[in-house]
Amino acid sequence: MNKYYSLTRHDWEKSLANLINDFGIYAPLFYGEQQDYELIEAESIPHIVYNQPKPATPLKTFFMPVEENVVHIEPPPRRKIILGIPSCDLEAANIQDEMYLNRDYVDPVYKKNRDACILIGTDCHSIQEHCHCTTYGIKPYPQSNHDLTLSLFGGVIYLYTHSEKGAELIKEMEKHTTFHEPTENEIQSLLDKRKEVEEWLNHNNQGLPDYRKTGELVNQSNQEIWKKYSETCVSCGACATICPTCTCFLLMERPGFEKVRHLDACQYPGFEKVAAGEDPLSPLHKRFYNRYMCKYVWKPQKFESTACTGCGRCIEACIGNINKNELFMELANH
Amino acid sequence: MNNTNIYKPIKSKLLEVIEESPTIKTFVLKPEHNFNFHTGQFVELVVDGVGEAPFTPSSSPLIKDRIDITVMQTGYVTERLHQMKGGETLGIRGPYGRGYPLEKLYDKEVLILGGGCGFAPLRSLLYNLEAEQERVKKVTFCYGSKSPQECIYEPYIDELRNIPKFEVMRTVDEADESWTEQVGVATVLLDKIDVNIDDSVAVVVGPPIMMKFSVQKLLEMGYPEHNIYLSMEKNMSCGLGKCGHCMMGEYFVCKDGPVFSYDEIKDKPDIWK
Ligand SMILES: Cc1cc2nc3c(=O)[nH]c(=O)nc-3n(C[C@H](O)[C@H](O)[C@H](O)COP(=O)(O)OP(=O)(O)OC[C@H]3O[C@@H](n4cnc5c(N)ncnc54)[C@H](O)[C@@H]3O)c2cc1C
Ligand code: SF4
Ligand code: SF4
Ligand code: FES
Numbered sequence: 001m002n003k004y005y006s007l008t009r010h011d012w013e014k015s016l017a018n019l020i021n022d023f024g025i026y027a028p029l030f031y032g033e034q035q036d037y038e039l040i041e042a043e044s045i046p047h048i049v050y051n052q053p054k055p056a057t058p059l060k061t062f063f064m065p066v067e068e069n070v071v072h073i074e075p076p077p078r079r080k081i082i083l084g085i086p087s088c089d090l091e092a093a094n095i096q097d098e099m100y101l102n103r104d105y106v107d108p109v110y111k112k113n114r115d116a117c118i119l120i121g122t123d124c125h126s127i128q129e130h131c132h133c134t135t136y137g138i139k140p141y142p143q144s145n146h147d148l149t150l151s152l153f154g155g156v157i158y159l160y161t162h163s164e165k166g167a168e169l170i171k172e173m174e175k176h177t178t179f180h181e182p183t184e185n186e187i188q189s190l191l192d193k194r195k196e197v198e199e200w201l202n203h204n205n206q207g208l209p210d211y212r213k214t215g216e217l218v219n220q221s222n223q224e225i226w227k228k229y230s231e232t233c234v235s236c237g238a239c240a241t242i243c244p245t246c247t248c249f250l251l252m253e254r255p256g257f258e259k260v261r262h263l264d265a266c267q268y269p270g271f272e273k274v275a276a277g278e279d280p281l282s283p284l285h286k287r288f289y290n291r292y293m294c295k296y297v298w299k300p301q302k303f304e305s306t307a308c309t310g311c312g313r314c315i316e317a318c319i320g321n322i323n324k325n326e327l328f329m330e331l332a333n334h
Numbered sequence: 335m336n337n338t339n340i341y342k343p344i345k346s347k348l349l350e351v352i353e354e355s356p357t358i359k360t361f362v363l364k365p366e367h368n369f370n371f372h373t374g375q376f377v378e379l380v381v382d383g384v385g386e387a388p389f390t391p392s393s394s395p396l397i398k399d400r401i402d403i404t405v406m407q408t409g410y411v412t413e414r415l416h417q418m419k420g421g422e423t424l425g426i427r428g429p430y431g432r433g434y435p436l437e438k439l440y441d442k443e444v445l446i447l448g449g450g451c452g453f454a455p456l457r458s459l460l461y462n463l464e465a466e467q468e469r470v471k472k473v474t475f476c477y478g479s480k481s482p483q484e485c486i487y488e489p490y491i492d493e494l495r496n497i498p499k500f501e502v503m504r505t506v507d508e509a510d511e512s513w514t515e516q517v518g519v520a521t522v523l524l525d526k527i528d529v530n531i532d533d534s535v536a537v538v539v540g541p542p543i544m545m546k547f548s549v550q551k552l553l554e555m556g557y558p559e560h561n562i563y564l565s566m567e568k569n570m571s572c573g574l575g576k577c578g579h580c581m582m583g584e585y586f587v588c589k590d591g592p593v594f595s596y597d598e599i600k601d602k603p604d605i606w607k
Contacts, residue, residue: 071341071342104589105574107340108338108340108341248578250577253381253382253386256382257343266578274569276408276542280603298584299584
């Protein structure tokens with residue numbers, strides 16, 4: 001099942017032009033400084049971004065949109081191909097799956113959305129300022145949850161099948177396209193590139209405590225540091241809604257015993273407020289601290305999958321300029 | 335599980351609304367199909383188009399075609415509930431969570447401590463123990479309420495007092511001339527009980543402050559932490575261990591609880607809030 005294929009960029013783009021008739025294809029495009037997933041049309045194919053971290057929106061929004069009716073379930077959408085997913089987001093799907101597809105209760109909407117997607121992961125060939133996946137044990141190239149890996153390297157597109165679904169897509173493409181088998185040298189260069197990027201990330205994040213230490217550091221911290229770092233927090237919740245591993249939501253009623261699910265965040269005031277008016281997370285710094293306890297202490301106690309992938313989005317999204325890596329450095333150095 | 339979509343409620347006909355006190359009403363519901371629950375498990379009660387909130391049924395788990403839910407009016411959803419009348423339709427999701435550990439109560443002297451509306455979920459336990467009275471040594475039920483007017487389930491109190499193995503003691507914070515029982519906060523009753531602590535398990539349900547002081551007192555009296563059970567109230571949305579609202583440390587109160595032994599939760603943050 002696992003096999004390398006290659007084709008010219010020109011043939012790949014022609015092939016995509018065929019596929020958009022049968023699939024909704026989403027791939028990253030650049031907007032100014034930022035790239036994000038967009039539904040691809042014939043004209044946008046040449047502008048797809050390859051091998052660059054990382055779309056502004058995490059993969060989870062395809063499975064858990066900001067808002068969705070969970071009682072009146074729409075029939076499965078047109079099959080989707082999601083292209084250019086970084087490894088951190090693929091790893092984040094693990095905790096999402098543990099949460100929404102566990103043995104006790106399968107979330108029907110999440111499952112429907114997840115099953116409708118073919119996931120094409122990508123190697124990161126560059127890094128962004130706040131990327132720190134390797135510090136938390138995640139490689140900068142796809143490891144799990146994807147159907148195919150794709151890289152554009154030296155003007156050639158390389159595909160690697162990782163699942164049955166991925167192999168089927170290759171078959172589908174073979175109707176219009178001829179694939180080549182990459183030489184050992186080509187494969188070696190891809191692997192060398194992986195190593196290079198990994199070393200680059202490690203170097204960039206030297207001294208940052210790893211995922212085994214973060215929990216201990218948060219647990220042993222005193223409240224002063226949380227007060228200090230939350231000073232500029234405005235409770236916008238961006239850090240949580242943009243986080244690929246945050247899973248919280250709120251159900252709202254709609255007439256006819258229907259329900260709409262909204263993404264929610266423990267950073268919003270009133271998240272834990274109970275009827276009597278008690279609200280354990282009323283002080284801002286306690287809300288802020290709660291998110292760290294959740295990610296680095298409680299979730300690791302309860303779930304097998306990592307609850308922070310080191311994608312750095314929470315740092316980039318914060319309008320209060322709060323940097324969790326600075327916070328961990330400070331915790332580690334005290 | 336009662337239905338396939340975990341978010342879809344079972345429609346239930348409101349048969350009757352019973353006024354228990356100025357702020358508490360019992361809603362007697364007939365679900366579309368039989369409904370099984372374990373005592374102490376809770377449901378999400380859905381007011382169509384308005385909202386839903388978690389409540390622990392107050393009826394006997396041995397009755398399958400009817401379910402009583404006793405609700406104190408406190409806010410948005412409960413206010414709308416209190417305006418509803420027999421004949422209307424509500425929704426129920428559940429049952430959810432881990433209820434009272436009946437197997438831990440068998441062959442014991444069971445001490446049950448209820449405060450205010452906490453009697454509601456405990457009535458279900460009392461019904462259950464009443465039906466299985468040959469399996470327990472004795473049941474001591476202590477109930478505290480703000481005032482005589484706010485004492486609920488008066489007829490049931492009389493019924494319980496007529497069962498030889500059951501003892502009922504009540505107190506109110508503020509008495510009036512008609513009141514003949516104890517006066518003071520719920521914990522004063524603990525000074526009066528006749529229970530062999532080494533052979534006893536305690537169950538406490540009530541407002542956080544009442545549970546806090548009750549636990550303190552029970553510990554002083556010599557109850558081991560693992561023999562004190564509490565039903566925790568947290569903000570809830572899904573009831574399924576997914577939405578995150580009810581987290582208490584690593585626990586999802588909706589799924590891992592709401593009933594916990596004190597030793598399971600004593601180190602968790604903000605348990606009394
Ligand atoms: C396991 C458990 C069992 C319980 N059993 C009982 C019982 O047997 N009897 C009883 O009287 N009480 C019981 N309660 C308490 C009961 O759930 C609350 O009193 C009830 O939630 C109050 O709802 P409210 O909307 O009226 O109050 P509010 O104070 O208006 O709201 C309470 C919370 O619900 C949220 N909320 C309010 N409006 C909405 C909305 N439109 N959509 C979504 N969320 C909203 C708010 O965020 C707020 O934090 C129990 C609670 C738990 C956790
Ligand atoms: S906490 Fe921040 S770095 Fe970690 S997964 Fe979430 S957004 Fe990414
Ligand atoms: S993104 Fe920043 S300002 Fe917004 S809630 Fe998170 S920490 Fe606070
Ligand atoms: S109420 Fe949603 S996780 Fe407990």
